[in-house]
Amino acid sequence: TNDSKSTSKNKVVAVVGGGLVGALNACYFAKRGFQVEVFESREDIREAKIVKGRSINLALSHRGRQALKQVGMEDTIVSKGIPMHSRMIHSLNGTQSPIPYGKKGQYILSVDRANLNKELLSAAETYSTTKLNFAHKLLNWSTETGAMTFLRADGAKEEIQADLIVGCDGAFSAIRKQFLRQSRFNFSQTYIPHGYLELTMPPINGEFAMKPNYLHIWPRNTFMMIALPNLDKTFTCTLFMPFDEFENVTTGDQVIEFFQKYFPDTIPLIGADALKRDYFRLPAQAMVSVKCSPYHLSDKCVLMGDAAHAVVPFYGQGMNAGFEDCLVFNEIMDQLNEDFSAVLPEYTRVRVPDDHAIADLAMYNYVEMRSHVNSKWFLFRKYVDNTLHMIMPRTVIPLYTMVTFTRIRYHEAVKRWHWQDKVRKGELILTRGTQRFSSCNQKRRCSSLSDKEMLIWWLAMMICRG
Numbered sequence: 034t035n036d037s038k039s040t041s042k043n044k045v046v047a048v049v050g051g052g053l054v055g056a057l058n059a060c061y062f063a064k065r066g067f068q069v070e071v072f073e074s075r076e077d078i079r080e081a082k083i084v085k086g087r088s089i090n091l092a093l094s095h096r097g098r099q100a101l102k103q104v105g106m107e108d109t110i111v112s113k114g115i116p117m118h119s120r121m122i123h124s125l126n127g128t129q130s131p132i133p134y135g136k137k138g139q140y141i142l143s144v145d146r147a148n149l150n151k152e153l154l155s156a157a158e159t160y161s162t163t164k165l166n167f168a169h170k171l172l173n174w175s176t177e178t179g180a181m182t183f184l185r186a187d188g189a190k191e192e193i194q195a196d197l198i199v200g201c202d203g204a205f206s207a208i209r210k211q212f213l214r215q216s217r218f219n220f221s222q223t224y225i226p227h228g229y230l231e232l233t234m235p236p237i238n239g240e241f242a243m244k245p246n247y248l249h250i251w252p253r254n255t256f257m258m259i260a261l262p263n264l265d266k267t268f269t270c271t272l273f274m275p276f277d278e279f280e281n282v283t284t285g286d287q288v289i290e291f292f293q294k295y296f297p298d299t300i301p302l303i304g305a306d307a308l309k310r311d312y313f314r315l316p317a318q319a320m321v322s323v324k325c326s327p328y329h330l331s332d333k334c335v336l337m338g339d340a341a342h343a344v345v346p347f348y349g350q351g352m353n354a355g356f357e358d359c360l361v362f363n364e365i366m367d368q369l370n371e372d373f374s375a376v377l378p379e380y381t382r383v384r385v386p387d388d389h390a391i392a393d394l395a396m397y398n399y400v401e402m403r404s405h406v407n408s409k410w411f412l413f414r415k416y417v418d419n420t421l422h423m424i425m426p427r428t429v430i431p432l433y434t435m436v437t438f439t440r441i442r443y444h445e446a447v448k449r450w451h452w453q454d455k456v457r458k459g460e461l462i463l464t465r466g467t468q469r470f471s472s473c474n475q476k477r478r479c480s481s482l483s484d485k486e487m488l489i490w491w492l493a494m495m496i497c498r499g
């Protein structure tokens with residue numbers, strides 16, 4: 034109704050954090066007619082040189098694209114992304130095996146992080162009601178009055194009030210610090226023993242060194258490496274390795290020895306000298322998983338993005354989940370007529386189970402990949418997934434497909450995955466042949482599936498193992 038529009042017109046929303054989620058959120062609130070003030074501790078990255086120490090490119094998938102689409106940014110971002118239609122699994126002997134992600138339209142996009150952030154900041158700035166305040170670092174805020182204290186580049190402190198505070202200040206959120214003092218606020222933080230570092234794979238004779246439209250993966254159990262393509266025809270390779278191992282590799286020769294053993298095909302592509310140089314450019318970065326609830330504090334403050342749920346990057350969903358946070362919050366704003374006292378608790382009720390689910394899924398993927406995913410196992414698992422999905426498209430949807438190519442709520446995808454696994458377990462009983470009736474009497478069937486369906490499962494397994 035008009036009066037709700039007029040009230041949002043003079044309501045101030047403070048977005049703390051001008052990273053990927055904060056910048057997108059600014060677009061969402063500005064589009065609704067709010068006065069938006071973004072406070073970002075760093076200088077304006079559109080003027081600064083490359084930001085070091087962050088992942089250089091990211092995989093954008095369906096959830097993130099839908100969130101960008103809502104504020105008219107999807108085409109701008111997708112046009113500067115590189116589609117990855119399949120994984121390319123690199124075996125130790127240098128064999129490369131492509132496995133498609135799905136049907137024709139199902140691809141993920143490699144996008145440049147800094148460019149994405151710049152585009153979103155500039156998009157936010159196109160709204161007359163948005164102001165971007167750089168070099169403003171939140172020091173503290175009062176949960177009683179909502180007053181925020183910022184430290185400015187000139188060392189002065191500035192106190193700011195707002196009608197709503199949106200904490201988008203990342204995994205080590207200063208906004209969240211005040212939540213920790215509240216009764217019944219749940220918080221957990223886990224650093225995993227792996228670190229990551231990024232290496233650049235340059236073009237060869239002006240062309241990509243590897244096929245560009247693939248997510249290149251070198252699964253080596255404890256060690257994994259991935260490579261995502263960039264518009265300048267380089268690849269950004271991310272090496273994941275336990276910190277203990279990083280500590281063992283301290284000289285250039287040891288780097289070459291390590292790559293010779295685990296990623297031999299990449300040495301000529303990255304270049305031995307570049308490898309020795311880039312490997313020591315920055316220390317390996319840590320990866321943390323943060324879960325918390327509730328995401329809101331009365332009608333005053335709400336956490337989104339990594340500030341609410343930092344996830345380990347083994348599903349390529351952190352940013353996609355944070356972008357989807359903005360979309361879900363916006364949907365609830367529509368449903369509850371922008372009444373913050375109703376919207377915020379509803380956002381917590383709806384979103385916490387989903388963000389906790391993706392945090393758990395990412396951690397599960399990490400544990401699964403580091404424990405027994407080498408290239409053979411990776412290929413086998415994906416062949417099984419794709420074959421069963423082909424045979425029974427409505428009954429079996431691979432978990433990766435539900436997470437990456439649909440907006441099935443993350444926690445629903447997990448529930449469905451467990452159900453499918455139970456059915457798969459049922460199938461295993463069948464394929465154990467004679468054992469089939471040892472564990473249950475002749476009359477009663479061991480699983481709910483019909484013999485015909487069991488036979489299909491069994492055939493599928495045989496095909497995959499073939």
Ligand SMILES: Cc1cc2nc3c(=O)[nH]c(=O)nc-3n(C[C@H](O)[C@H](O)[C@H](O)COP(=O)(O)OP(=O)(O)OC[C@H]3O[C@@H](n4cnc5c(N)ncnc54)[C@H](O)[C@@H]3O)c2cc1C
Binds near residue numbers: 051053074201271
């Ligand atoms: C190695 C790696 C690979 C990844 N790959 C992918 C991928 O392929 N796909 C994907 O979807 N996600 C990926 N992610 C996750 C993704 O990077 C994060 O989920 C995403 O950056 C979260 O965005 P955010 O805006 O919530 O937080 P951030 O990007 O951390 O932004 C927070 C912002 O707040 C600012 N800030 C912090 N403290 C304050 C303060 N006190 N006052 C003011 N401002 C402050 C920071 O300067 C920053 O600009 C990856 C992450 C890593 C580490």
Ligand SMILES: Cc1cnn(-c2ccc(OCc3ccccc3)c(C(=O)O)c2)c1-c1ccc(Cl)c(F)c1
Binds near residue numbers: 092433
């Ligand atoms: C950046 C990004 C975007 N998506 N994924 C991703 C993640 C996991 C996947 O499968 C898990 C699995 C394969 C085989 C058996 C169990 C689980 C697949 C897949 O199915 O291709 C793709 C990543 C990624 C991020 C880090 C590492 Cl280390 C990595 F390898 C990939």
